[in-house]
Amino acid sequence: MHYVSTRGRAPSLGFEDVMLAGLASDGGLYVPAEWPALEPDTLRGLAGAPYQEVAYRVMRPFVDGFADPRFRELIAEAYGGFAHVEVAPLVQIGPGHFLLELFHGPTLAFKDVALQLLGHMFDDVLRRRGERVTVVGATSGDTGAAAIEACRDREAIRIFILHPEGRISEAQRRQMTTVDAANVHNIAIRGTFDDCQALLKGMFNDAGFRREMRLSAVNSINWARVMAQIVYYVYAALQLGGPDRPVRFVVPTGNFGDIYAGYAAARMGLPVERLVVATNRNDLLHRFFGTGEYRSDAVVATQSPSMDIQVASNFERLLFDLCERDGAEVEALMRRFEAEGRFVIGDNRLARARELFLSASVDEAATTETIRRISRETGRLIDPHTAVGVAAAEATGPSPVPTVTLATAHPAKFAEAVMRATGEAPPLPPRIADLYEREEHCAVLPNDLAAVEEHIRQLAA
Numbered sequence: 001m002h003y004v005s006t007r008g009r010a011p012s013l014g015f016e017d018v019m020l021a022g023l024a025s026d027g028g029l030y031v032p033a034e035w036p037a038l039e040p041d042t043l044r045g046l047a048g049a050p051y052q053e054v055a056y057r058v059m060r061p062f063v064d065g066f067a068d069p070r071f072r073e074l075i076a077e078a079y080g081g082f083a084h085v086e087v088a089p090l091v092q093i094g095p096g097h098f099l100l101e102l103f104h105g106p107t108l109a110f111k112d113v114a115l116q117l118l119g120h121m122f123d124d125v126l127r128r129r130g131e132r133v134t135v136v137g138a139t140s141g142d143t144g145a146a147a148i149e150a151c152r153d154r155e156a157i158r159i160f161i162l163h164p165e166g167r168i169s170e171a172q173r174r175q176m177t178t179v180d181a182a183n184v185h186n187i188a189i190r191g192t193f194d195d196c197q198a199l200l201k202g203m204f205n206d207a208g209f210r211r212e213m214r215l216s217a218v219n220s221i222n223w224a225r226v227m228a229q230i231v232y233y234v235y236a237a238l239q240l241g242g243p244d245r246p247v248r249f250v251v252p253t254g255n256f257g258d259i260y261a262g263y264a265a266a267r268m269g270l271p272v273e274r275l276v277v278a279t280n281r282n283d284l285l286h287r288f289f290g291t292g293e294y295r296s297d298a299v300v301a302t303q304s305p306s307m308d309i310q311v312a313s314n315f316e317r318l319l320f321d322l323c324e325r326d327g328a329e330v331e332a333l334m335r336r337f338e339a340e341g342r343f344v345i346g347d348n349r350l351a352r353a354r355e356l357f358l359s360a361s362v363d364e365a366a367t368t369e370t371i372r373r374i375s376r377e378t379g380r381l382i383d384p385h386t387a388v389g390v391a392a393a394e395a396t397g398p399s400p401v402p403t404v405t406l407a408t409a410h411p412a413k414f415a416e417a418v419m420r421a422t423g424e425a426p427p428l429p430p431r432i433a434d435l436y437e438r439e440e441h442c443a444v445l446p447n448d449l450a451a452v453e454e455h456i457r458q459l460a461a
């Protein structure tokens with residue numbers, strides 16, 4: 001499989017190089033040169049198969065460089081650590097309405113599903129090539145732990161995660177700092193999240209440091225992450241009568257990575273009736289699907305912080321297809337967006353997007369009310385991101401086919417919002433029940449690029 005850039009000017013690359021590169025050299029994102037087909041008979045043959053087998057079948061055409069038994073092993077290792085044997089179980093919450101629980105990984109959110117596999121694949125390629133990388137990242141609380149859990153104990157990777165000292169919750173901090181692995185390094189910066197991001201940018205812009213440390217990132221635009229997310233759409237559809245009955249998916253959306261994986265599944269031939277983009281008050285994408293205008297606004301803080309975005313980085317991948325894969329046109333639109341904060345696509349393109357996508361924006365009151373109502377009706381606690389999905393499913397329904405709303409975080413991960421809505425505190429799952437007793441490992445550094453670089457240099461030596 002070869003991959004091309006959405007901006008059309010970077011060299012076409014194979015899977016491993018795409019995974020190691022992340023972003024393309026022309027600033028675009030890599031996508032497969034063509035979509036491999038999931039034939040109906042192949043899908044029927046997978047009915048009842050374990051998640052790992054579905055994962056292998058769905059991802060195999062995208063991945064070259066990995067020997068067959070090794071690829072199966074990596075999948076087994078990545079998902080062996082999940083707290084549920086099914087990895088991504090379906091549960092019913094109403095007539096024809098199901099939740100796909102994607103939060104059984106080590107950090108209780110759906111990002112583990114892709115990152116656990118990415119960590120193993122990254123490490124495997126690097127070891128074969130005799131290379132080592134330094135993964136650096138900055139977090140405002142939510143995503144750092146998933147990256148740390150993905151990279152911990154991987155021989156060819158060391159990871160440094162920056163967070164703003166005292167500005168993330170204790171639970172978020174502890175999920176990162178209590179990881180006891182020699183290759184994991186937490187750095188609390190005396191500053192804000194913006195300072196952390198500026199330091200990160202400074203490190204990548206320091207060409208000497210970048211080369212010396214072999215800096216790398218595992219961010220959400222990495223194709224391998226998108227690929228790993230295609231699997232659970234297929235897995236869920238198979239349980240609800242696919243490929244002989246289509247399914248509607250509702251996806252709590254921020255950077256558009258998760259729902260783009262659903263789009264990829266549809267392009268590969270999985271019968272998907274509709275994909276519903278569920279946003280919180282940060283409704284950039286809902287407005288786009290309504291009007292064809294893509295325009296960023298100021299970010300507002302909500303109870304579903306992982307969806308508080310003003311730019312949906314993976315959206316460029318869909319745009320590429322809407323522009324008939326004309327990289328020059330995508331580049332022109334993205335340039336306009338960078339310069340003016342907006343662009344508009346034509347009516348026929350918008351109409352094509354709307355054949356598959358529906359959208360809804362859910363405000364804070366409706367999110368809280370949905371958590372409360374689902375608790376009352378089903379006895380189940382759902383997190384605010386999932387609640388945005390459930391409310392969007394209802395706002396865009398009724399659906400003529402089964403609806404699957406993706407449950408992207410465990411309620412205990414957003415306990416305060418759940419508590420506020422229901423009066424009930426979701427218990428910590430057994431695997432992290434002792435989170436508050438574990439020892440923390442973290443350095444505290446000033447908001448100073450030279451100091452941070454020196455610290456990393458010393459620990460990486």
Ligand SMILES: *Cc1c(COP(=O)(O)O)cnc(C)c1O
Nearest residue numbers: 253254255256257258306408409
């Ligand atoms: C990251 C995240 C999302 C949004 O996913 P995207 O791929 O960025 O659209 C939704 N819910 C939770 C809990 C997340 O962590």
